[in-house]
Amino acid sequence: MSSKQIGGANNGQTRNIAASKAPKFYPAEDISAAKATRKTARPAKVRSTLKAGAVLILLAGRFRGKRVVLLKTLADGTLLVTGPFKINGVPLRRVNAAYVIATSTSVDVSAVDVAKFDEAYFKREKKSASKKGTEAEFFGEGAKKQVSESRVADQKAVDKAIVEAVNKTSNLKSYLASSFSLNKGDRPHLMKF
Numbered sequence: 001m002s003s004k005q006i007g008g009a010n011n012g013q014t015r016n017i018a019a020s021k022a023p024k025f026y027p028a029e030d031i032s033a034a035k036a037t038r039k040t041a042r043p044a045k046v047r048s049t050l051k052a053g054a055v056l057i058l059l060a061g062r063f064r065g066k067r068v069v070l071l072k073t074l075a076d077g078t079l080l081v082t083g084p085f086k087i088n089g090v091p092l093r094r095v096n097a098a099y100v101i102a103t104s105t106s107v108d109v110s111a112v113d114v115a116k117f118d119e120a121y122f123k124r125e126k127k128s129a130s131k132k133g134t135e136a137e138f139f140g141e142g143a144k145k146q147v148s149e150s151r152v153a154d155q156k157a158v159d160k161a162i163v164e165a166v167n168k169t170s171n172l173k174s175y176l177a178s179s180f181s182l183n184k185g186d187r188p189h190l191m192k193f
Contacts, residue, residue: 001016001017001018001019002016002017002019003015003016003017004016004017043075043077044076044077044097046073046077046079046097047097047102049102050070050073050079050097050100050102051070051106052070052071052072052073052109053069053070053106053107053108053109053110054069054070054102054103054105054106055067055068055069055070055102055103055105055106055107055175055176056068056069056070056079056081056095056100056101056102056103057100057101057103057180057193058081058090058095058099058100059099059100059101060099061095061099063083063089063090063093065179065180065181066083066088066089066090066179066180067088067103067175067176067178067179067180068081068082068083068088068090068095068176069081069082069083069084069107069109069162069176071092071109071112071114071117071158072114072117073097074094074117074118074119075118075119076119077097078094078095078096078097079094079095079096079097079100080092080093080094080114080117081093081094081095081100082155082158082159082162083159083176084158084159084162084163084166084176085155085159086159086163087163087166087173087176087177088176088177091155092117092151092154092155092158093122094122101193102193103193104192104193105172105175107162107165107166107169107172108165108168109161109162109165111161111164111165112158112161112162113157113161114158116154117154
């Protein structure tokens with residue numbers, strides 16, 4: 001409230017005026033305010049079996065059933081894995097830890113430099129904002145997406161170090177190249193990985 005001087009002998013000298021006017025429209029029902037969330041972003045806990053160099057079995061996605069080598073855990077909780085590409089065709093990629101089985105086999109990955117691989121490395125390029133395209137683009141008949149030369153060079157550098165480590169252990173190369181699958185009568189809960 002604020003007070004305002006009023007002229008004239010019969011007008012009481014001052015008036016109290018509200019700081020803000022009352023709204024002319026009132027909603028028929030009360031609008032509830034959204035509750036403030038109390039959740040905080042915490043780094044994901046990773047299972048104790050998921051250590052760098054562990055051989056994992058992928059359970060979902062394009063490469064399900066493939067055996068891959070874990071290189072490191074990224075800050076967002078995903079796992080950085082590779083086939084290596086030269087052995088079983090799995091490139092450097094991020095994998096959700098919920099969709100892997102850790103095996104007792106491990107590979108020495110101390111020679112691999114994984115410092116440059118982070119979330120930003122795997123970020124996708126934005127597409128052009130034009131809504132109208134040609135008919136070929138709509139039906140997927142356009143040019144295929146090409147892998148950048150830097151990605152190919154990074155893959156080769158990582159593969160070279162891992163393949164050298166894999167070749168030191170007998171049968172490990174064929175183990176990584178083979179796919180995991182279950183047959184009739186297999187009991188996964190009784191298996192030792």
